[in-house]
Amino acid sequence: MIEAPAQVTVSDLPLQTQSGNPLIRWALFLFCVAVVCPIRYYAESYGVDISWVQAMNLAAWKGLAVGRDIIWTTGPLSHLVFPLDIGSNLTEALRFQYAIWLLMGAVLADVFFSSGARVRNLALFSLYLAFSAPLYWFNFVGLDGLLTTGVLLLLTMVFLSGGTTRYVAALILTGLLPMVKLTAGMVTGGAIAGFVAHRFLTKHAERWHALVLAAVVPTVTMAGMSWLLLPSIDAAKTYVLASLEVARNYSSAMATVGDAIEIAGAAQTLAWISVVLFIVWRGDSSKGRFAALLLGLPLLVSFKHGFVRQDMHVIIYFCFAAVVLAILSLLLPDSRKPFYNATLVVFAYTVTWAGYATLRVGPDAYWQSAGIQGLQLAAKTTDVTALRRHLARRSDREYPAELALDPEIRGAIGSQSVAILSVAFHRDMMRHLNVELYPVIQRYSAYSPYLDEWNARWIREKGPRFLLFDGSAIDDRHLWTETPAMWLEIYRHYNTRLSKTR
Secondary structure, eight states: OOOOOOOOOGGGSBOOSSOOOHHHHHHHHHHHHHHTOOOOOOOOOOSHHHHHHHHHHHHHHHTOOBTTTBBOSBOTTGGGTSOOSSTTHHHHHHHHHHHHHHHHHHHHHHHHHHSOOOHHHHHHHHHHHHHTGGGGGGGGOTHHHHHHHHHHHHHHHHHHHOOHHHHHHHHHHHHHGGGTBHHHHHHHHHHHHHHHHHHHHTTOTTHHHHHHHHHHHHHHHHHHHHHHHSSOHHHHHHHHHHHHHHHHHHHHHSOBOOOHHHHHHHHHHHHHHHHHHHHHHHHOHHHHHHHHHHHHHHHHHHHHHHHHBOSTTHHHHHHHHHHHHHHHHHHOOSBHHHHHHHHHHHHHHHHHHHHHHHHHTOTHHHHHHTTHHHHHHHHHTTOHHHHHHHHHHHHHHHSOGGGSOOHHHHHHHTTSEEEEOSSSOOHHHHHHSEEOOOSBSSGGGOOSHHHHHHHHHHHHHHOOSEEEOOSOOGGGOOHHHHSHHHHHHHHHHOOOOOOOOO
């Protein structure tokens, strides 16, 4: 019996099996390396967020220990991702950041040259990775998002190509991340849980091996880093508990409602992700299940983080969505038709991304996504002495005369100890006064009785000679009810000495 061949359309043919033009592959790889450039340093300026950056840099310079002396959501390595030129912070940070760049370059080289992905898939991946770039610059501590992306890419490569080395590297990074920011380690921990769950659901031969490594490696890494960077086991425990306390109460204490159109944009973005996930799942259900388990929890966390305080934070969700789409691009079926259907999402997502990136980040979003802003900062690091002069000049421009500390106040304080109760610090205070830091380094962030008591006990037992306060409060709160236990101790032990316009 002779059977007639089935009709085959061009759109159903698989994509070319050859690797594609190597020059294009290399160009895309180098572009992505530029996008993930982690070089960051900052001039001192005036504002709420830069104040905790100043405090963490000052704490590192003074040798204060996280968990023992200070409490914040960032860990003992955090000053290396948002360095100011205080002490040796800048030079140490640059070494750390170049190490991150080398690591991310190796991860991307693995994706581009070992995954077997076609150039078309890599082009789509590169575009989405570029869209994710503002996440890596967000609010000074964005490099935790970059390392999170590195973990997700490593786990994806383990799924595609195997390799214990890749898996262990992802687990080590997960154990390291809490030393930068505790919640980032929790996000990657959720992704690893999804990875292990997929192994068990598919009855993978190495499922128990994956589970044991997932339980041991991050724990040992975090314990080892805590032993190196923190003064005691009690300090490590306090760092974890207090950071969770700050993060948990942030959701209620700092919540704001924004424009409803942004909620609609978030739903629309989720719809685009669902379309691409459906295409992946239809082509290979195992890939679809893997993507859903790996990326589901991190995407949910990014939405929560982005929309609890619905202001510039929303960019976290829209840019992490780009990370999700980038990974899905590597998992798309080989056939042309599904691939071309997935590319239609690019146009819809681009419009959504451009609207919110422009609104919430401004022109910098485009420089970051083009890989230019990071390379510009990296270029200035070739001469650290000139870089320091540049940062000093820029800091001078950031502080107008009307913000300067009143000379009579500075004269009264002299060289005696002082703590700053204000939500924003001034460079005069950091440079010319003997500043001491209370445990929850920004008073308004002592959201709960547990955190408030840390600051109250510090005032009671270690209070400095002077306190400075400018009378401002975040979100128009009532000043005296923000941290009642702390204010009670202040009223018990302090009297007003001077009141000036500045």
